[in-house]
Amino acid sequence: MPYDLVIVANRLPVDRVELADGTKGWRTSPGGLVTAIEPVMRANHGIWIGWPGGTDSDLEPFESDGLELAPMSMSAQEIEEFYEGFSNATLWPLYHDLVAKPEFHREWWDSYVQVNQRFAERAAELAAEGATVWVHDYQLQLVPQMLRTLRPDLRIGFYLHIPFPPAELFQQLPWRRQILEGLLGADLVGFQLAGAAQNFVRLVRQRVGHKTHRDLVYLPDGRTVRAAPFPISIDARGFEEMARSESVVARAAELREALGNPRKVFLGVDRLDYTKGIYARLRAFAELMGEGHIDVEDAVFVQVAAPSREQVEQYRLLRDEIERLVGRINGDHGRIGRPAIHYLHSSYPREEMAAMYAAADVMVVTPYRDGMNLVAKEYVACRYQDDGALVLSEFAGAADELRQAWLVNPHDINGMKSALLEAYQADEKEVTRRMRAMRKQVTQHDVQAWAASFMTGLSDAGVHDKDVRTPGA
Numbered sequence: 375m376p377y378d379l380v381i382v383a384n385r386l387p388v389d390r391v392e393l394a395d396g397t398k399g400w401r402t403s404p405g406g407l408v409t410a411i412e413p414v415m416r417a418n419h420g421i422w423i424g425w426p427g428g429t430d431s432d433l434e435p436f437e438s439d440g441l442e443l444a445p446m447s448m449s450a451q452e453i454e455e456f457y458e459g460f461s462n463a464t465l466w467p468l469y470h471d472l473v474a475k476p477e478f479h480r481e482w483w484d485s486y487v488q489v490n491q492r493f494a495e496r497a498a499e500l501a502a503e504g505a506t507v508w509v510h511d512y513q514l515q516l517v518p519q520m521l522r523t524l525r526p527d528l529r530i531g532f533y534l535h536i537p538f539p540p541a542e543l544f545q546q547l548p549w550r551r552q553i554l555e556g557l558l559g560a561d562l563v564g565f566q567l568a569g570a571a572q573n574f575v576r577l578v579r580q581r582v583g584h585k586t587h588r589d590l591v592y593l594p595d596g597r598t599v600r601a602a603p604f605p606i607s608i609d610a611r612g613f614e615e616m617a618r619s620e621s622v623v624a625r626a627a628e629l630r631e632a633l634g635n636p637r638k639v640f641l642g643v644d645r646l647d648y649t650k651g652i653y654a655r656l657r658a659f660a661e662l663m664g665e666g667h668i669d670v671e672d673a674v675f676v677q678v679a680a681p682s683r684e685q686v687e688q689y690r691l692l693r694d695e696i697e698r699l700v701g702r703i704n705g706d707h708g709r710i711g712r713p714a715i716h717y718l719h720s721s722y723p724r725e726e727m728a729a730m731y732a733a734a735d736v737m738v739v740t741p742y743r744d745g746m747n748l749v750a751k752e753y754v755a756c757r758y759q760d761d762g763a764l765v766l767s768e769f770a771g772a773a774d775e776l777r778q779a780w781l782v783n784p785h786d787i788n789g790m791k792s793a794l795l796e797a798y799q800a801d802e803k804e805v806t807r808r809m810r811a812m813r814k815q816v817t818q819h820d821v822q823a824w825a826a827s828f829m830t831g832l833s834d835a836g837v838h839d840k841d842v843r844t845p846g847a
């Protein structure tokens with residue numbers, strides 16, 4: 375059956391897992407993308423194409439929790455070359471300011487092309503005449519052009535969830551031109567921030583040679599492509615309601631109790647990723663303890679590090695480094711029954727996350743580079759009593775909107791120490807003033823507004839085209 379809205383993303387919102395009784399089943403998978411797209415899918419009757427994890431190949435489209443899902447298979451070699459390789463060891467570090475060194479391998483690129491082609495073909499099969507297809511993220515940047523070749527009748531949008539790097543860095547990519555041309559297959563290319571959209575337009579002008587004006591690219595065939603910022607957000611009302619619920623309120627109190635009712639709880643919640651700055655933030659906290667600014671009897675740091683990309687070597691090394699550091703900090707500063715850092719290498723249900731946000735006095739979000747960072751916004755949404763301090767990296771997209779956070783440069787350990795200490799010692803009035811302003815921003819710009827504005831942008835896109843589209847398409 376053809377669909378009027380097709381979402382194409384690397385991952386489905388569910389994971390294929392083995393259940394306790396040995397049979398295969400589905401489990402909701404966490405992550406920024408899922409959190410953002412799920413409400414869009416619920417509001418529009420569409421289908422979501424993506425990989426459910428694993429190497430099963432015989433998967434038919436199915437419905438899960440009211441969402442129509444079309445699973446894509448992935449061979450072990452594709453997982454290694456397309457997913458762990460080109461997506462996560464080439465593009466991910468390259469797009470995050472080279473926080474790690476990107477690896478360039480020609481076989482990985484070949485696999486990236488192949489998998490993108492398969493996704494494009496599947497979307498072409500499932501889309502109705504004149505349908506809207508919304509392609510997501512860095513793993514699928516070639517899909518827009520491939521899909522346009524197969525189905526010129528479609529309206530195609532692309533959204534990049536991670537930063538788009540400045541020309542000076544992007545230029546390193548041996549396949550830079552192909553990626554730019556792949557993206558230009560879309561009618562609308564969305565980014566988190568205005569700077570990213572500008573980087574893209576500039577690169578298109580320099581590297582592909584197309585004419586551009588402000589946010590528009592003029593293609594020789596008469597089509598125009600718009601590149602614009604659409605800062606992503608969260609289901610703010612949903613998070614607030616969850617935080618207000620009796621069970622979450624009770625659980626938050628229970629968590630504080632279990633932590634020994636310290637005066638202040640610091641919290642970090644991240645996928646275990648080298649872009650997130652977990653190591654440096656824990657070091658900064660430990661130094662404050664070592665220097666006597668913070669006493670282990672008064673404060674504790676809870677760090678949730680959700681397992682991520684565990685097959686990629688950089689991630690395994692990072693995990694070891696962080697765990698060694700946590701051990702050392704607790705050895706140096708902990709007392710019996712009072713570790714300085716509670717480190718949790720695990721994923722939790724959303725309610726548990728809300729309870730953690732509700733239990734935390736100081737939320738610490740210090741990535742070296744982050745497209746947006748939804749965790750910062752989720753924390754704000756949960757603080758319905760206008761309390762709680764947010765320490766936020768200037769290099770997270772969220773810093774553009776959450777100006778009242780304690781903003782830090784995560785490369786500057788001393789600066790980070792000062793900000794942590796200020797947030798720790800800030801008086802109630804100051805904390806409330808800042809939180810109130812941030813809450814206004816997050817509630818007024820939620821994920822529903824984000825999706826609606828992208829979809830409107832997409833249906834308006836192409837109005838400058840010189841060629842004539844099928845009316846109504």
Ligand code: GDG
Nearest residue numbers: 404405406409535680721722723724744745746747748749
């Ligand atoms: C990418 C971009 C951009 C985390 N642990 C658990 C869990 N989570 C949820 C959080 C949040 C999401 O995962 C993480 O989103 P972030 O935005 O913080 O980071 P990335 O995963 O790197 O996301 C990012 C985002 O895409 C959206 O465009 O903001 O910049 O890098 O929602 O709550 N959720 C549950 N259990 C966990 O243990 N249930």
